Amino acid sequence: EVQLVESGGGLVQPGRSLRLSCTASGFTFGDYPLSWFRQAPGKGLEWVVFIRSKVDGGTTEYAASVKGRFTISRDDSKSIAYLQMNSLKTEDTAVYYCTKWGGSFSDYWGQGALVTVSS
Amino acid sequence: DIVMTQTPLSSPVTLGQPASISCRSSQSLVHSDGNTYLSWLQQRPGQPPRLLIYKISQRFSGVPDRFSGSGAGTDFTLKISRVEAEDVGVYYCMQATQFPLTFGGGTKVEIK
Numbered sequence: 001e002v003q004l005v006e007s008g009g010g011l012v013q014p015g016r017s018l019r020l021s022c023t024a025s026g027f028t029f030g031d032y033p034l035s036w037f038r039q040a041p042g043k044g045l046e047w048v049v050f051i052r053s054k055v056d057g058g059t060t061e062y063a064a065s066v067k068g069r070f071t072i073s074r075d076d077s078k079s080i081a082y083l084q085m086n087s088l089k090t091e092d093t094a095v096y097y098c099t100k101w102g103g104s105f106s107d108y109w110g111q112g113a114l115v116t117v118s119s
Numbered sequence: 120d121i122v123m124t125q126t127p128l129s130s131p132v133t134l135g136q137p138a139s140i141s142c143r144s145s146q147s148l149v150h151s152d153g154n155t156y157l158s159w160l161q162q163r164p165g166q167p168p169r170l171l172i173y174k175i176s177q178r179f180s181g182v183p184d185r186f187s188g189s190g191a192g193t194d195f196t197l198k199i200s201r202v203e204a205e206d207v208g209v210y211y212c213m214q215a216t217q218f219p220l221t222f223g224g225g226t227k228v229e230i231k
Binding site: 035037044045046047050061063064097102103104105106107108109110111112 | 154156158160162167168169170173174179209211213215218219220221222223224225
């Protein structure tokens, strides 16, 4: 069974940093791209970042709203993906979802991690 | 960026009756490889999103056959043939033809 578990969320002050982790199981982690999405309270879904598998170069794509502040990485030996979030803003407050990429879609989603940016 | 527009915003439906959600993109979603990367997701209250349909009309594993997707180019539709109580939630279309990936604003399906 495919499982994705996000951790590392919490309350952080504006301008500070936070790192989310996504621990995966139930599939060969290194073979698949991954993507993070977020959902602000009461709002719709927003794509954040995408990382390809190492076989496809491990390259990344970022939403304009987070480019230069967020960094995605992956440790295939541990089946963990990381989302390093720097210079956080109040508008980054959201539930962050880690997803497995199934080819042209996110086929499995984690339960999400709440990040609250507030002073 | 490709803008995705969903209608209606809200869809009150009687149990057992059909529901239909429309999604329109600001430009064609046909990829250079010939595929159209339009998917539909369901988000039940308090739950993460769940993939229902990918590549316009392909049902994901475990998705009931009362859900169907259709369309081409810039116009797409999700249909629920007979709404059940467990179908209550918000439905999103999403395009993955090009980055940035973008979503429609969501359609809330509720029971009358």
